[in-house]
Amino acid sequence: MLSMRRTLPLLLIACSARLKAQEVKYIDLSVVAQRTELRHPPALPSDSKDGTGVGGGYGGASVVDGAPDWRDPHALAVYPMHVTPTDIDPTEPFETEFRVLNSGLAPIEIPVSPHLSDLQPSDESATFTYRSLALVVQGNPQRMPCVGFVELYGSPNHEDSMLVLRPGEWIGVRANVRFHSCPLDPLPTSLRGDFWLRRNTHYPHPGGSFMEIQNLYPNHTPTPGIAVHLVVRHLLQRRSK
Numbered sequence: 001m002l003s004m005r006r007t008l009p010l011l012l013i014a015c016s017a018r019l020k021a022q023e024v025k026y027i028d029l030s031v032v033a034q035r036t037e038l039r040h041p042p043a044l045p046s047d048s049k050d051g052t053g054v055g056g057g058y059g060g061a062s063v064v065d066g067a068p069d070w071r072d073p074h075a076l077a078v079y080p081m082h083v084t085p086t087d088i089d090p091t092e093p094f095e096t097e098f099r100v101l102n103s104g105l106a107p108i109e110i111p112v113s114p115h116l117s118d119l120q121p122s123d124e125s126a127t128f129t130y131r132s133l134a135l136v137v138q139g140n141p142q143r144m145p146c147v148g149f150v151e152l153y154g155s156p157n158h159e160d161s162m163l164v165l166r167p168g169e170w171i172g173v174r175a176n177v178r179f180h181s182c183p184l185d186p187l188p189t190s191l192r193g194d195f196w197l198r199r200n201t202h203y204p205h206p207g208g209s210f211m212e213i214q215n216l217y218p219n220h221t222p223t224p225g226i227a228v229h230l231v232v233r234h235l236l237q238r239r240s241k
């Protein structure tokens with residue numbers, strides 16, 4: 001009887017947490033042409049007649065890194081729910097459906113806008129800060145070091161571009177993903193979900209811009225993978241001839 005009294009409250013808490021779990025937003029990037037280009041002032045004219053003087057533009061970036069803290073109550077889990085097709089040609093995009101779950105114990109704010117360009121101030125010379133969330137699928141780094149991702153963007157100055165996820169809440173995202181630097185050998189593997197959350201500051205100047213990137217580290221909750229098979233179609237077609 002005593003054991004039941006101890007167990008019942010735990011069951012009620014677990015059931016309550018499940019009832020609160022829900023999808024709060026769905027974003028379909030597969031039908032959207034994302035606008036991600038950032039503007040900057042035009043380059044200054046050259047100060048010499050032959051065009052060899054000061055002028056033109058330049059660009060660059062810096063990355064501020066850190067590490068996760070297991071005591072941080074903020075955490076995200078990225079599930080690859082579906083991959084179509086499961087026979088993937090690494091030279092072609094494939095459709096992936098993600099679930100981005102607040103797996104932590106505290107609310108977390110994430111960017112949800114497909115369009116970075118829409119967040120930039122009308123003054124193209126103004127510095128501005130935004131957040132980015134990359135939703136990642138990746139293979140086994142030992143067997144298949146393939147990484148593909150899509151990004152969402154947000155800014156505190158654009159209220160609809162940020163969303164607070166309470167613990168147990170998630171968003172769904174469908175997108176066409178393309179692998180980067182993937183081996184062309186056919187082989188079976190498993191795709192797992194991951195994420196990169198960043199705070200970015202864009203410093204435009206005449207002829208270019210500088211980007212300061214700060215990696216943010218809510219804790220990462222591991223999720224199950226999806227079995228897929230790499231199929232390099234043009235190689236198979238060549239071998240069949």
